[in-house]
Amino acid sequence: MSRRKRNDKRSLSDELKWWDTFPWWGIAIVAILSWMGYQIVTKDSYDLAWDRVIPGISITITATLQAFAIALALGLLAGMGQLSKNVIFRNLARTYVEFIRGIPILPLIFTVALVLLPQLQNALGFKLSFQMRATVTLAFIYGAYMAEIFRGGIQSIAIGQVEAGRSLGLSRRQTMNSIVLPQAMRAIIPPLGNDFIAILKDTSLLSVLGVLEITQRARQFSASTFKFREGYFVLAFIYLILTLGLSLLLGVLERRMTRDDRGVRSNRGID
Amino acid sequence: MISIKNLSKTFNKNIHAVKDVDLEIAEGEVVVIVGPSGSGKSTVLRCINRLEIPTKGSISIDGVELTDPECDIDTIRAEVGMVFQQFNLFPHLTVKENICLAQRKVRKRSKSESNEMTMKQLLRVGIPDKADSYPRQLSGGQQQRVAIARSLAMEPKIMLFDEPTSALDPEMVKEVLDVMLELASEGMTMAVVTHEMGFAKAAGDRLVFMDEGMVVEIGPPGQVFENPAEQRTRDFFDKILY
Numbered sequence: 001m002s003r004r005k006r007n008d009k010r011s012l013s014d015e016l017k018w019w020d021t022f023p024w025w026g027i028a029i030v031a032i033l034s035w036m037g038y039q040i041v042t043k044d045s046y047d048l049a050w051d052r053v054i055p056g057i058s059i060t061i062t063a064t065l066q067a068f069a070i071a072l073a074l075g076l077l078a079g080m081g082q083l084s085k086n087v088i089f090r091n092l093a094r095t096y097v098e099f100i101r102g103i104p105i106l107p108l109i110f111t112v113a114l115v116l117l118p119q120l121q122n123a124l125g126f127k128l129s130f131q132m133r134a135t136v137t138l139a140f141i142y143g144a145y146m147a148e149i150f151r152g153g154i155q156s157i158a159i160g161q162v163e164a165g166r167s168l169g170l171s172r173r174q175t176m177n178s179i180v181l182p183q184a185m186r187a188i189i190p191p192l193g194n195d196f197i198a199i200l201k202d203t204s205l206l207s208v209l210g211v212l213e214i215t216q217r218a219r220q221f222s223a224s225t226f227k228f229r230e231g232y233f234v235l236a237f238i239y240l241i242l243t244l245g246l247s248l249l250l251g252v253l254e255r256r257m258t259r260d261d262r263g264v265r266s267n268r269g270i271d
Numbered sequence: 272m273i274s275i276k277n278l279s280k281t282f283n284k285n286i287h288a289v290k291d292v293d294l295e296i297a298e299g300e301v302v303v304i305v306g307p308s309g310s311g312k313s314t315v316l317r318c319i320n321r322l323e324i325p326t327k328g329s330i331s332i333d334g335v336e337l338t339d340p341e342c343d344i345d346t347i348r349a350e351v352g353m354v355f356q357q358f359n360l361f362p363h364l365t366v367k368e369n370i371c372l373a374q375r376k377v378r379k380r381s382k383s384e385s386n387e388m389t390m391k392q393l394l395r396v397g398i399p400d401k402a403d404s405y406p407r408q409l410s411g412g413q414q415q416r417v418a419i420a421r422s423l424a425m426e427p428k429i430m431l432f433d434e435p436t437s438a439l440d441p442e443m444v445k446e447v448l449d450v451m452l453e454l455a456s457e458g459m460t461m462a463v464v465t466h467e468m469g470f471a472k473a474a475g476d477r478l479v480f481m482d483e484g485m486v487v488e489i490g491p492p493g494q495v496f497e498n499p500a501e502q503r504t505r506d507f508f509d510k511i512l513y
Contacts, residue, residue, distance in 0.1 A: 164359035164418075167320050167347030168373035168425060178372060182363050 030245065036237045049230040052221040053238065056210065056214035060242075063135045063213060064200045070139035071199070072192075075146025080217050082151050100144030105205060113137040113209055134206045142199055146192065153188035154180055193250035197243050203241075214238055272298045273319060273429065273461055279327035280314050288314045291328070296429070303462045303471040303492065306481035313465045315481070316431050317374060319462065320351045339370055349377050352422030355378070358414045360406040360421070365392070367402040370421045380424060380490040385424075389433040392420035396450050412443030431461040436467055468511070472496065480504045 040046040053250030100108065117133050128136065157180050165175035207216035214235060221230035273296040280289040287394060289311040296302050304312040317323040321337050321344050330337040332347060360371050367389055374385035393399045396416035398409075406414055415435055422430060432451065436444045448470050455461055455474040465471065471478055471492045478492040480499075488495055488504045499505045 001324065160355060160357050160359040162354065163322055164353075164361070167322060167348050167351070167353035168344050168421070169377040171345050172372055174376050179361055179375065
């Protein structure tokens with residue numbers, strides 16, 4: 001009986017109160033970041049760690065941007081390749097994607113950077129700097145992930161769109177460029193943004209190759225001073241600032257892309 | 272103008288959608304194809320601009336053989352307008368951009384030429400004020416009229432309609448049929464797959480009744496409706512006409 005009584009007091013309503021929708025998590029994140037920043041600014045041992053780690057940020061950012069750009073090109077090529085009419089292209093692209101997706105990133109980094117790329121260098125007679133080799137390795141891996149994003153985005157466009165284009169006399173290429181790709185971009189951009197952040201985080205794996213990005217610097221600092229807490233605390237702080245900043249930026253871009261004025265509904269909420 | 276001989280289309284090696292269809296469509300003629308669903312009428316239509324590749328037989332348009340692997344299909348398609356059941360407007364482009372796209376890329380018209388043609392066709396289908404709207408801002412009937420205008424802007428020699436009113440709300444069927452009736456009266460060569468028997472009677476020069484992938488009967492619409500020669504045709508019309 002008491003149970004029914006309590007239910008009677010509640011009103012049945014689907015209206016949301018402000019505290020239901022307020023971004024409390026944002027407050028929590030800002031609070032945590034402020035606290036971390038405060039530690040770093042006020043405590044000398046953290047300050048020391050900061051000074052040792054932060055010079056690596058240019059390598060982290062450069063490697064991220066370069067790897068993303070190369071992966072984008074590889075991904076578009078392999079994604080389109082998988083949809084190609086040409087049986088050789090299609091199977092080459094599929095082999096690449098399945099090979100990469102079947103192996104965890106860390107062993108892949110060793111394999112590609114220390115075995116595959118050096119052999120390719122010898123065979124084709126070019127020379128990459130060590131850091132570039134590490135970057136290309138990351139791009140090679142993410143290219144396969146992006147290929148699946150491009151393929152999925154293109155395949156999400158209804159066949160009727162292609163038929164309408166072709167029946168107006170547009171060629172395969174014209175139909176792809178003017179009709180399919182512009183629509184597919186809507187489905188492609190959000191996951192590409194996720195991969196951009198994922199690449200940023202995975203540049204940390206390049207530390208196993210000895211690239212002097214922030215993770216490697218934090219490891220060196222911690223190992224040589226035994227200040228593990230300070231070293232990794234600062235490292236986590238830097239990554240958080242970078243990734244949270246980026247996802248804010250990407251959120252704005254995404255909202256602009258999926259805004260309701262270009263004829264396609266945004267995917268927010270029920271409509 | 273269009274000559275279809277022994278056309279067969281098989282899907283997945285064992286589904287016979289179309290079997291040995293022969294059909295001639297003369298210039299200026301309006302041919303209406305009717306029949307139960309799955310009878311192969313849409314497949315025949317889609318073979319005419321090679322959206323489906325015939326398994327057997329031949330199709331020629333103005334003497335050009337479509338089943339010849341050497342033929343330039345894009346050039347032929349530019350001469351053959353197609354209107355789909357689901358409209359298939361490009362949702363990321365405005366109405367005007369929808370209609371201009373192929374004019375610019377295929378017909379190589381200048382911006383002002385294609386704009387002029389676009390407005391002319393929009394006026395013809397009765398919605399010149401929607402030029403800057405996006406497709407989703409239009410009603411189904413308006414969208415289908417834009418799709419018709421998009422095809423007409425290419426100045427095709429023949430128009431194919433694949434159940435153009437089947438996806439429309441009932442109150443919008445007439446505005447689309449009116450446009451098609453006017454087109455027929457202007458002498459456009461048309462092949463129309465439809466369930467609108469009123470349209471077939473009013474505009475059709477010949478009615479083709481198909482069942483199970485085969486042409487059962489061809490004749491003037493009035494005759495086929497009222498006095499069909501075949502029992503299967505009679506059964507079909509008994510079910511749908513009241």
